[in-house]
Amino acid sequence: MTIFQPITIYSVLCVLLLSACKQSSRVEKTAPTQPNIIIIYADDLGYGELGAYGATTLKTPNLDKLAHDGMRFTNGYAASATCTPSRYALLTGTYPWRNKSAKILPGTASLIIDTAQLTIPKLLKAKGYKTGIVGKWHLGLGRGNVDWNQHISPGPNEVGFDHSYIMAATQDRVPTVYIENGKVDNLDPNDPIEISYQQNFEGQSTGKENPELLKMKPSHGHDNSIINGISRIGYMKGGETAKWIDEDMADHFLQKAQQYVKSNKNEPFFLYYALQQPHVPRTPHPRFVGSSGMGPRGDVIVEADWCVGEFIKTLRQEGLLENTLIVFSSDNGPVVNDGYHDDSVEKLGDHIPAGPLRGGKYSLFEAGTRVPFITYWKGTILPGVSDALVSQLDLLSSIANFAGSNQKGQDSEDLLATFLGKSKTGRKELILEATSRTAFRKGNWVMIPPYKGKRVNTSVNIELGNDIIYQLYNLNDDLGQQNNVAQAYPEKLAKMITAYKEILDKKPKR
Ligand code: NG6
Numbered sequence: 001m002t003i004f005q006p007i008t009i010y011s012v013l014c015v016l017l018l019s020a021c022k023q024s025s026r027v028e029k030t031a032p033t034q035p036n037i038i039i040i041y042a043d044d045l046g047y048g049e050l051g052a053y054g055a056t057t058l059k060t061p062n063l064d065k066l067a068h069d070g071m072r073f074t075n076g077y078a079a080s081a082t083c084t085p086s087r088y089a090l091l092t093g094t095y096p097w098r099n100k101s102a103k104i105l106p107g108t109a110s111l112i113i114d115t116a117q118l119t120i121p122k123l124l125k126a127k128g129y130k131t132g133i134v135g136k137w138h139l140g141l142g143r144g145n146v147d148w149n150q151h152i153s154p155g156p157n158e159v160g161f162d163h164s165y166i167m168a169a170t171q172d173r174v175p176t177v178y179i180e181n182g183k184v185d186n187l188d189p190n191d192p193i194e195i196s197y198q199q200n201f202e203g204q205s206t207g208k209e210n211p212e213l214l215k216m217k218p219s220h221g222h223d224n225s226i227i228n229g230i231s232r233i234g235y236m237k238g239g240e241t242a243k244w245i246d247e248d249m250a251d252h253f254l255q256k257a258q259q260y261v262k263s264n265k266n267e268p269f270f271l272y273y274a275l276q277q278p279h280v281p282r283t284p285h286p287r288f289v290g291s292s293g294m295g296p297r298g299d300v301i302v303e304a305d306w307c308v309g310e311f312i313k314t315l316r317q318e319g320l321l322e323n324t325l326i327v328f329s330s331d332n333g334p335v336v337n338d339g340y341h342d343d344s345v346e347k348l349g350d351h352i353p354a355g356p357l358r359g360g361k362y363s364l365f366e367a368g369t370r371v372p373f374i375t376y377w378k379g380t381i382l383p384g385v386s387d388a389l390v391s392q393l394d395l396l397s398s399i400a401n402f403a404g405s406n407q408k409g410q411d412s413e414d415l416l417a418t419f420l421g422k423s424k425t426g427r428k429e430l431i432l433e434a435t436s437r438t439a440f441r442k443g444n445w446v447m448i449p450p451y452k453g454k455r456v457n458t459s460v461n462i463e464l465g466n467d468i469i470y471q472l473y474n475l476n477d478d479l480g481q482q483n484n485v486a487q488a489y490p491e492k493l494a495k496m497i498t499a500y501k502e503i504l505d506k507k508p509k510r
């Protein structure tokens with residue numbers, strides 16, 4: 001009897017251990033232990049554009065719900081007042097002014113993220129995440145002279161994304177095709193694509209020479225190749241079957257994002273869903289035409305809001321909502337007329353895209369970079385409002401912490417507790433950037449150094465923030481930056497200049 005006893009205990013232990021192992025592997029399959037992460041990123045959506053941020057005429061119920069049920073940041077910033085630099089900073093956690101290529105790029109630009117550089121998808125991949133991007137890229141592709149008919153590389157797949165379904169640059173720039181994992185989607189090899197930003201191809205109509213062919217006319221720029229009745233920036237020939245239909249783009253990207261979630265739901269995943277709205281050309285699907293009463297600009301914001309609602313619905317249906325951190329923001333501030341006559345100015349009515357802020361896209365004033373910024377995680381982030389100073393730059397180090405990685409971005413602060421609503425502490429200071437100029441925020445003060453350029457870009461009707469003297473604003477009592485108090489607070493100004501220069505001068509440029 002005594003001989004058998006240890007064996008019995010041993011076998012009981014083994015059975016227990018085995019069943020525990022089985023159980024844990026089963027648990028892992030159906031409910032990943034690491035929560036999913038999704039960044040939904042709008043293009044040119046201003047601080048005052050959502051109901052949750054004070055809009056009254058424009059209705060954005062789905063984004064409002066996200067904001068009300070999650071954490072709504074009132075001092076959340078994009079790293080720049082234009083697209084490419086903001087997206088560069090978002091993915092790398094590095095200030096865009098450290099990279100001289102981080103400027104608005106043509107569709108033929110080379111990839112501006114070094115393939116050796118740390119990115120959000122790269123660090124997540126190392127932690128076992130599946131990583132995907134659907135939507136606008138605008139960070140360059142290839143190494144110059146891209147042949148659009150071959151495999152296009154390097155691109156998103158070489159900087160950390162397992163899966164990519166993108167447009168190369170912007171909706172108003174050629175090539176107007178979707179690219180899946182480096183391959184133009186639906187391309188007929190017998191009708192190859194040719195792209196140039198210098199000269200037209202023989203026999204191709206342009207907005208400049210054939211305005212009668214246009215359904216949307218340019219107001220400034222945008223008068224090169226005509227595609228789908230809209231003239232673009234740059235010239236394109238061929239690739240007929242691959243060309244996107246602008247009015248279907250929102251549905252198309254939404255479907256790809258939903259598909260991505262469905263096929264990756266059994267493992268932890270990261271999805272960067274980069275919406276194309278409300279950037280020009282604004283082309284709502286016919287079912288949204290007239291939905292805002294504000295013309296195409298309002299209509300595509302309603303459409304984007306709907307897309308977010310549908311996307312969240314998919315997460316709910318797949319049982320993923322309680323296990324997914326969602327971040328929503330925009331790449332830069334608003335612009336009403338950005339190059340097409342689309343009734344955006346005429347039909348704007350009472351809507352104020354910048355809300356209480358001064359400036360807009362391209363501007364060093366607050367509306368250039370301060371944007372809607374929402375974090376949402378059902379059941380984990382308690383509803384609230386946070387005034388903490390946060391930047392999209394900070395997502396890299398915070399997400400790293402979230403996923404159990406000790407990686408850090410060069411200029412990225414770990415504000416995970418703040419993003420999850422557990423702390424009200426933000427960063428102390430932040431360099432703001434707009435079209436290669438910089439300004440500085442510290443606490444509630446903003447300092448803009450002197451810049452000689454014109455004060456107002458009259459084509460887009462936006463104050464750029466330029467002045468020949470130093471500007472200093474106290475956002476505490478002057479959110480709209482109406483009173484330059486540089487002269488009244490010389491010591492404060494001097495301190496701001498020193499702190500600003502310290503950051504600009506001391507850290508190495510890439
Ligand atoms: C500008 C375009 C503007 C927009 C912007 C990029 C002209 C006159 N204006 O050069 O329409 O495309 O670039 O916007 O061509 S961003 O949001 O991608 O930075």
Ligand code: CA
Nearest residue numbers: 043044083331
């Ligand atoms: Ca943009």
